[in-house]
Amino acid sequence: MSGGDQEPGRYYVGVDVGTGSVRAALVDQRGVLLAFADQPINKWEPQFSHHEQSSEDIWAACCVVTKKVVQGIDVNQVRGLGFDATCSLVVLDKQFHPLPVNLEGDSRRNIIMWLDHRAVSQVHRINETQHSVLQYVGGVMSVEMQAPKLLWLKENLRETCWDKAGHFFDLPDFLSWKATGVTARSLCSLVCKWTYSAEKGWDDSFWKTIGLEDFVADNYSKIGNQVLPPGASLGNGLTPEAAKDLGLPAGVAVAASLIDAHAGGLGVIGADVRGHGLSCEGQPVTSRLAVICGTSSCHMGISRDPIFVPGVWGPYFSAMVPGFWLNEGGQSVTGKLIDHMVQGHAAFPELQAKAAARCQSVYAYLNSHLDLIKKAQPVGFLTVDLHVWPDFHGNRSPLADLTLKGMVTGLKLSQDLDDLAILYLATVQAIAFGTRLIIEAMEAAGHSVSTLFLCGGLSKNPLFVQMHADITGMPVILSQEVESVLVGAAILGACASGDFASVQIYIYLFHLHLPLSKYL
Numbered sequence: 054m055s056g057g058d059q060e061p062g063r064y065y066v067g068v069d070v071g072t073g074s075v076r077a078a079l080v081d082q083r084g085v086l087l088a089f090a091d092q093p094i095n096k097w098e099p100q101f102s103h104h105e106q107s108s109e110d111i112w113a114a115c116c117v118v119t120k121k122v123v124q125g126i127d128v129n130q131v132r133g134l135g136f137d138a139t140c141s142l143v144v145l146d147k148q149f150h151p152l153p154v155n156l157e158g159d160s161r162r163n164i165i166m167w168l169d170h171r172a173v174s175q176v177h178r179i180n181e182t183q184h185s186v187l188q189y190v191g192g193v194m195s196v197e198m199q200a201p202k203l204l205w206l207k208e209n210l211r212e213t214c215w216d217k218a219g220h221f222f223d224l225p226d227f228l229s230w231k232a233t234g235v236t237a238r239s240l241c242s243l244v245c246k247w248t249y250s251a252e253k254g255w256d257d258s259f260w261k262t263i264g265l266e267d268f269v270a271d272n273y274s275k276i277g278n279q280v281l282p283p284g285a286s287l288g289n290g291l292t293p294e295a296a297k298d299l300g301l302p303a304g305v306a307v308a309a310s311l312i313d314a315h316a317g318g319l320g321v322i323g324a325d326v327r328g329h330g331l332s333c334e335g336q337p338v339t340s341r342l343a344v345i346c347g348t349s350s351c352h353m354g355i356s357r358d359p360i361f362v363p364g365v366w367g368p369y370f371s372a373m374v375p376g377f378w379l380n381e382g383g384q385s386v387t388g389k390l391i392d393h394m395v396q397g398h399a400a401f402p403e404l405q406a407k408a409a410a411r412c413q414s415v416y417a418y419l420n421s422h423l424d425l426i427k428k429a430q431p432v433g434f435l436t437v438d439l440h441v442w443p444d445f446h447g448n449r450s451p452l453a454d455l456t457l458k459g460m461v462t463g464l465k466l467s468q469d470l471d472d473l474a475i476l477y478l479a480t481v482q483a484i485a486f487g488t489r490l491i492i493e494a495m496e497a498a499g500h501s502v503s504t505l506f507l508c509g510g511l512s513k514n515p516l517f518v519q520m521h522a523d524i525t526g527m528p529v530i531l532s533q534e535v536e537s538v539l540v541g542a543a544i545l546g547a548c549a550s551g552d553f554a555s556v557q558i559y560i561y562l563f564h565l566h567l568p569l570s571k572y573l
């Protein structure tokens with residue numbers, strides 16, 4: 054296998070579809086990010102706990118950002134394209150047209166988002182079966198996975214959606230289909246969200262037991278009966294139509310996709326830490342925990358042998374790094390919770406005005422305000438009387454209880470900027486304690502974690518990063534390239550191009566050039 058000495062001028066494009074926006078990056082063969090673009094995407098919440106998006110809207114945003122990042126280069130030098138996305142459920146009819154996932158019959162809204170909690174009754178019934186596939190999702194299926202959502206559609210939208218549906222895609226797989234016309238699914242999405250086993254395939258008895266025997270009868274054609282490892286090249290690459298949409302030549306290699314958290318994990322877990330005096334230098338990759346922190350946080354730990362951690366998703370074989378088992382802990386709302394607490398506070402308009410006057414983000418302003426009011430004390434002491442329980446959207450891990458709610462204790466009548474700053478700090482601390490609980494559960498089951506590698510939007514917040522280091526007692530490493538999720542997506546494109554033989558080899562090549570910063 055030839056290594057990193059490729060001829061110059063080979064580019065890869067990574068596209069990352071998060072909850073709130075779509076991002077793209079142009080990356081060279083050394084893993085250096087050369088151009089970045091982002092674009093917000095629409096979200097609808099027609100009822101409490103119902104969260105929907107539009108696949109057409111998302112594809113249009115993918116096209117906008119891709120065109121932007123390749124501006125100014127010879128597009129014939131783009132060798133590969135990789136997508137990652139949130140694990141939301143996309144529904145199309147037999148002719149691949151969007152179908153409504155809502156009672157209003159609005160077919161533009163054809164995606165049930167990952168954080169949608171409408172299928173509570175369905176997931177309870179699925180868990181009551183105690184079917185053996187549940188062992189591989191931490192013992193309890195999450196309402197955020199696809200089986201309960203599919204059952205909800207069958208039970209609630211039979212005529213308008215279920216009977217007409219021809220294709221149910223995880224969003225990452227929808228994007229690779231849209232780009233290539235190939236309906237093959239990624240092993241990542243099917244293993245992590247659809248109960249597919251990398252070793253045994255689909256389990257007919259599971260789908261029959263939960264009342265979705267329809268899939269078995271048609272040999273899983275609607276949910277995927279061709280499965281490829283992330284990074285595998287799809288069909289003949291970009292179709293002429295998709296190529297025109299994206300501003301790239303037809304035939305550019307397109308990779309089987311990854312879920313966004315997994316792309317982030319791939320983007321950071323192989324980081325080369327040599328020469329930074331870090332305790333993790335020389336330790337196995339299995340001692341690293343990648344924490345991808347955006348709207349939610351996902352905690353990705355890998356192992357050579359399967360480890361069953363109650364309340365932590367997995368173990369999933371080869372779903373992120375080929376040949377390794379993956380456990381995925383998670384907190385359903387982290388960035389979204391911080392935004393909710395800060396934006397809902399009475400002093401938010403004052404904060405916005407003061408931050409704008411200093412040309413700062415509200416979070417940079419709050420961090421400096423905390424520095425001011427803490428005086429000589431460590432910042433953590435500001436919250437001795439104020440505590441937050443962060444499960445405002447249930448607990449994903451390790452309690453795996455969607456019924457849990459959030460809580461704040463220690464509130465006073467005052468509602469000034471100091472109160473807002475301290476509430477913000479307590480929220481960040483609560484999230485970091487949540488990460489600590491997840492690590493403790495993983496360690497009790499057999500993982501041995503020594504270092505955290507953070508990425509995602511929240512890793513740009515120094516207070517968030519510092520609290521994770523303080524509260525877990527572990528060093529936290531950040532890649533200098535903050536858009537690590539996009540690096541992960543570009544790794545897929547590089548793999549599909551054939552320039553590198555495997556995802557594993559490419560992780561190490563890419564990371565040789567990424568300087569690190571650390572929090573202790």
Ligand SMILES: Nc1ncnc2c1ncn2[C@@H]1O[C@H](COP(=O)(O)OP(=O)(O)O)[C@@H](O)[C@H]1O
Nearest residue numbers: 071072073074347348388416509510511513514
């Ligand atoms: N520079 C920053 N400082 C503080 N918080 C940030 C910063 N950038 C993004 N965030 C927070 O990160 C979250 C979004 O992260 P992102 O990775 O973009 O999410 P997603 O992938 O879910 O769309 C938001 O809650 C946002 O407030």
Ligand SMILES: O=C(CO)[C@H](O)[C@H](O)COP(=O)(O)O
Nearest residue numbers: 071072139140314347348349
């Ligand atoms: O369940 C997931 C990963 O397994 C979701 O895709 C994820 O939690 C949503 O990601 P983000 O917070 O980055 O938008």
